[in-house]
Amino acid sequence: MSLYQVPREATLVRIKTQQDAVTGIALSATLGLGIGVMAGMILGELLGDVHPERVRGAVGRLRPAGGDETDEPEIIEQAIIEAIEDAVPGAAVTAQALGNGIIELTGSAPDAASRQLAGRIAQGMPNADVVVNRIQVVDDGDHAGRRSSPVG
Numbered sequence: 001m002s003l004y005q006v007p008r009e010a011t012l013v014r015i016k017t018q019q020d021a022v023t024g025i026a027l028s029a030t031l032g033l034g035i036g037v038m039a040g041m042i043l044g045e046l047l048g049d050v051h052p053e054r055v056r057g058a059v060g061r062l063r064p065a066g067g068d069e070t071d072e073p074e075i076i077e078q079a080i081i082e083a084i085e086d087a088v089p090g091a092a093v094t095a096q097a098l099g100n101g102i103i104e105l106t107g108s109a110p111d112a113a114s115r116q117l118a119g120r121i122a123q124g125m126p127n128a129d130v131v132v133n134r135i136q137v138v139d140d141g142d143h144a145g146r147r148s149s150p151v152g
Contacts, residue, residue, distance in 0.1 A: 073097035080105075080125055084118045093118055093135060101129030108138045 073096075080095040080103065091114055093107035103122050109115040119133040 073099075076103070076125065076127055080122050080128070083121050083125070087121055088114045088118050090114065091118055091135070095122065097127075098132075101127055102132065103128045103130070104132045104134060106134045108136050110138065112137050 076097045077095045081093060084091060084093050084095075084105075088109065090110040091107065093105055093109070096104045096106070098104055103125070105118060105122055109118060115133065115135045115137050118135055119131055122128055122131045122133075
């Protein structure tokens with residue numbers, strides 16, 4: 001046996017240890033993914049979100065007598081504005097029904113989360129298939145009037 005040769009037994013131990021390490025990493029990654037997905041689902045249920053059915057229920061109370069969904073743009077626009085005003089303090093939003101289920105939101109919101117919430121509220125409305133969110137985020141700092149992305 002030369003100085004650079006490793007005994008066969010040591011090689012087998014090293015290979016088994018490497019296989020165990022790879023298996024351990026794979027199991028840990030799978031377990032971590034499962035726990036992360038489960039935690040996300042639990043937090044989503046606990047913290048809630050703007051659910052379209054809840055918004056539709058709130059809008060149902062705003063509808064005029066007769067109760068059927070309406071295609072009248074003024075009624076749709078007013079319902080969206082009132083729902084956003086109730087749920088998003090500090091937002092100054094207008095809604096315009098452009099036809100074919102397209103709603104455009106304009107105005108300002110105090111932060112990005114409020115802007116996104118207004119968009120989700122509008123998406124939950126009856127006859128609102130597509131929402132174009134052009135609400136600008138306005139903060140109290142030097143960046144007042146900053147334009148935010150048009151999605152969401």
